[in-house]
Amino acid sequence: MESEQPTGLLDPNIQRDVARVYDLVDPPLWLVTSAHGGERGGFIATFAVRASIVAALPRMVLGVARQHHTWGLIEASGRFALHLLYSDQTELVWRFGGQTGRDTDKFDGLPTRESPGGSPLIVNTLAWLDCWVEARVETGDRTIYLAAVEAGGTNGHAHPLTAGQLFANAPPEQRRRLDALYARDEAIDAEAIIRWRAGHTR
Numbered sequence: 001m002e003s004e005q006p007t008g009l010l011d012p013n014i015q016r017d018v019a020r021v022y023d024l025v026d027p028p029l030w031l032v033t034s035a036h037g038g039e040r041g042g043f044i045a046t047f048a049v050r051a052s053i054v055a056a057l058p059r060m061v062l063g064v065a066r067q068h069h070t071w072g073l074i075e076a077s078g079r080f081a082l083h084l085l086y087s088d089q090t091e092l093v094w095r096f097g098g099q100t101g102r103d104t105d106k107f108d109g110l111p112t113r114e115s116p117g118g119s120p121l122i123v124n125t126l127a128w129l130d131c132w133v134e135a136r137v138e139t140g141d142r143t144i145y146l147a148a149v150e151a152g153g154t155n156g157h158a159h160p161l162t163a164g165q166l167f168a169n170a171p172p173e174q175r176r177r178l179d180a181l182y183a184r185d186e187a188i189d190a191e192a193i194i195r196w197r198a199g200h201t202r
């Protein structure tokens with residue numbers, strides 16, 4: 001069957017319907033870190049998913065916006081670490097997800113150690129995975145990485161912090177900052193997706 005490739009922005013009514021679908025799921029927040037040439041960085045992601053059911057060949061998929069400081073470190077090192085957070089570790093989300101590491105050291109004062117693969121690990125988080133990039137896809141706004149998981153560990157058993165919990169408990173000032181960052185990233189991503197689609201046909 002012939003079908004038309006989507007090009008422009010979705011009709012606002014359909015946007016609302018789609019938003020309601022997204023509202024039904026509450027994804028965990030992943031703290032992503034990477035390092036290269038003595039520089040380290042990290043950000044918060046919801047776009048991280050288990051991508052293999054083979055226990056001996058674990059894989060993750062991660063989507064990283066190309067404008068992020070951490071993107072450059074993952075590109076250069078081909079490695080990253082993922083952390084799940086305890087539900088009271090919202091301070092780490094504001095620190096890593098509410099500002100860019102281009103002009104600030106997000107790790108300042110945090111106890112860290114090196115993962116077996118050389119990525120920075122933040123100690124006292126709920127869990128971590130050490131990842132090695134096997135493949136990458138450019139999608140305009142994001143680079144989507146398929147990564148082999150080489151090691152991991154937990155510090156106990158608990159429900160990880162989710163996006164829903166974060167927003168439900170956000171102080172008004174943090175919420176405003178996050179909304180402003182989100183709006184800025186959304187505008188950058190929209191332009192990048194439209195440009196990408198104009199150059200790609202199935």
Ligand SMILES: Cc1cc2nc3c(=O)[nH]c(=O)nc-3n(C[C@H](O)[C@H](O)[C@H](O)COP(=O)(O)O)c2cc1C
Nearest residue numbers: 043044045046047064065068069070097099100101
């Ligand atoms: C709840 C939440 C979820 C986010 N999810 C993603 C994501 O999946 N992918 C991404 O590239 N950025 C995501 N971000 C945005 C980055 O975490 C944020 O822009 C960060 O400041 C980038 O840091 P950097 O420039 O130091 O790398 C998310 C932010 C928040 C607060």
